[in-house]
Amino acid sequence: MQGIDCQEKSDEELVRLASENQSYFLCIMKRHEERLFRYIRRISNFSFEEAEDILQEVFIKVYQNLNSYDPSLKFSSWIYRITHNHVISSFRKLKSRAEGQVFEITEEEFNNISGEFDVLKEVDAQLNKELLGKVLNQLEPKYRDVLVLKFLEERDYKEISDIIKKPMGTVATLINRAKKKMEKEIESQNIQFK
Amino acid sequence: MNKKELSQKVLESIKKHKIIPKPKWTFLLRNYVVWFAGLISLVIGALALSVIIYMLRYNGWEEYHYISDSIPQFILLTLPYFWIVFLIIFVLVADYYIRHTNKGYRYRLPVVVLISVFASVLLGGIFYKIGMGQAIDDILGSRAPFYKEIINRKPLFWNNPEKGYLTGQVMGIVSDAEFNFRDAENVDWLIVYNKEEIFRMPKLENNMKISLIGNILSNNIFEAKDFRPLRPGGAFLERGMMGRGMHMMEDPERKMQKIDEMRRIIEERPEMGEFLKTFLDGHATSSEGQFGRELMMFLERHGTSSEPILER
Numbered sequence: 293m294q295g296i297d298c299q300e301k302s303d304e305e306l307v308r309l310a311s312e313n314q315s316y317f318l319c320i321m322k323r324h325e326e327r328l329f330r331y332i333r334r335i336s337n338f339s340f341e342e343a344e345d346i347l348q349e350v351f352i353k354v355y356q357n358l359n360s361y362d363p364s365l366k367f368s369s370w371i372y373r374i375t376h377n378h379v380i381s382s383f384r385k386l387k388s389r390a391e392g393q394v395f396e397i398t399e400e401e402f403n404n405i406s407g408e409f410d411v412l413k414e415v416d417a418q419l420n421k422e423l424l425g426k427v428l429n430q431l432e433p434k435y436r437d438v439l440v441l442k443f444l445e446e447r448d449y450k451e452i453s454d455i456i457k458k459p460m461g462t463v464a465t466l467i468n469r470a471k472k473k474m475e476k477e478i479e480s481q482n483i484q485f486k
Numbered sequence: 487m488n489k490k491e492l493s494q495k496v497l498e499s500i501k502k503h504k505i506i507p508k509p510k511w512t513f514l515l516r517n518y519v520v521w522f523a524g525l526i527s528l529v530i531g532a533l534a535l536s537v538i539i540y541m542l543r544y545n546g547w548e549e550y551h552y553i554s555d556s557i558p559q560f561i562l563l564t565l566p567y568f569w570i571v572f573l574i575i576f577v578l579v580a581d582y583y584i585r586h587t588n589k590g591y592r593y594r595l596p597v598v599v600l601i602s603v604f605a606s607v608l609l610g611g612i613f614y615k616i617g618m619g620q621a622i623d624d625i626l627g628s629r630a631p632f633y634k635e636i637i638n639r640k641p642l643f644w645n646n647p648e649k650g651y652l653t654g655q656v657m658g659i660v661s662d663a664e665f666n667f668r669d670a671e672n673v674d675w676l677i678v679y680n681k682e683e684i685f686r687m688p689k690l691e692n693n694m695k696i697s698l699i700g701n702i703l704s705n706n707i708f709e710a711k712d713f714r715p716l717r718p719g720g721a722f723l724e725r726g727m728m729g730r731g732m733h734m735m736e737d738p739e740r741k742m743q744k745i746d747e748m749r750r751i752i753e754e755r756p757e758m759g760e761f762l763k764t765f766l767d768g769h770a771t772s773s774e775g776q777f778g779r780e781l782m783m784f785l786e787r788h789g790t791s792s793e794p795i796l797e798r
Contacts, residue, residue, distance in 0.1 A: 311507045314497060314500065314501075317497070317500075318493055318497060321492075321493040321496060322493055325492060325493065344492060347492065348492060348495060348496050348499070351493075351496045352496060352499060352500065352505060355496075355500055355505060355507060356505060356506075356507060356508055357507070357508060357513075358507040359507050359508060359509060359510040359512075359513060360508070360510075360513040362588065453591075453592065457591040458591060459591065459592055459593060459594040460592070461594055462594065
């Protein structure tokens with residue numbers, strides 16, 4: 293990527309430039325591919341290779357729709373929205389989900405989410421992450437999506453609203469319900485572990 | 487994940503398949519189309535509401551006891567269900583489109599529905615005031631199939647002579663105490679009334695659509711005690727009556743043919759000449775039913791059988 297300086301440029305500037313020069317689109321991809329890849333795996337349970345294919349398709353869609361980007365929206369919300377929608381439509385095409393995938397959570401992310409669930413304090417520390425990953429995997433997609441966006445991707449309510457295209461009030465309701473379901477499930481799983 | 491490889495793969499795919507960003511106008515157009523569809527749905531819903539207001543305004547609330555035993559029963563019988571369902575459908579369609587605009591998703595469904603309903607009520611009120619409600623009902627009444635079965639059951643509802651309620655059309659003024667009338671079931675009546683006893687006596691005219699309150703005196707003679715305008719369903723009544731064949735005396739050409747025929751009879755039978763000639767000259771503008779009855783009465787008074795003449 294010779295002669296292209298992306299470091300100082302904002303996402304919004306890169307979008308404007310990328311529609312004229314494809315090299316700037318490379319900057320957008322490099323900036324966002326790692327966390328989008330992780331996001332895809334968290335909400336989909338796709339294998340590593342499947343997730344890579346999905347991410348490539350997402351970036352092509354992003355490129356095709358560059359001119360639809362509305363600067364009043366955060367660029368990250370917009371690109372997460374395209375990713376989220378593409379994962380859902382890929383589910384419908386495959387009509388099944390992969391099983392047996394491990395939900396990857398870093399230590400920091402675990403600390404973010406475990407603070408929300410008192411019940412996790414009762415669980416053996418070593419089993420915490422495993423338990424959390426298992427329970428998240430088992431949640432209904434609409435609840436898992438909002439919890440992943442809130443606690444693992446650290447999006448605020450407005451960003452989540454823009455990503456999943458639902459009112460903020462609905463997002464708050466979904467998160468509350470998701471937390472209750474998580475607690476219930478963690479408790480019952482904890483009993484099994486014991 | 488091999489970062490370099492994935493990004494490069496994407497760029498190579500873009501170059502290979504000559505993928506280019508879609509032009510901005512396509513997204514703007516899509517958004518305008520969605521907004522436009524939402525607004526059109528709102529306007530259609532408002533038009534439906536204007537018809538509802540019109541039909542409820544002239545629902546005959548004061549005479550509910552002619553067709554039902556109680557107000558709640560009357561309401562259930564006479565609500566304009568077709569238009570209510572129509573309104574609900576288009577409010578929901580408008581909500582769907584509004585929520586699919588670029589920023590419409592930010593508003594919760596109850597809020598969008600509330601705004602749609604409010605806008606429909608406001609617009610619907612304006613449409614009603616400028617006469618759209620009546621205009622739509624008239625157009626559908628004159629053309630729509632299943633009008634009386636589905637859209638507006640009022641014309642037949644309010645035609646119950648045994649209960650003292652007639653609805654139909656004035657077919658000819660006989661005098662200032664009598665007129666000929668055809669009801670919604672195409673039955674002919676002679677209406678008699680005393681204008682001194684009628685509150686809010688309207689100015690009667692031929693082809694006027696009207697409802698009458700009163701009682702049956704004898705075969706096809708109805709005494710009217712009160713008059714009510716009939717607006718919802720008026721155009722339907724006109725269609726129903728015209729659709730069964732224009733009556734002879736409403737068709738000027740046919741009326742003149744009949745009169746010419748009578749004149750020919752006068753020439754062939756001079757003994758009938760004088761009184762028929764007098765009769766025809768005085769009744770050239772009458773409707774057929776009136777013409778026939780008055781001819782019979784005229785001939786009876788002059789002691790002459792009408793049958794041989796009428797058979798020709």
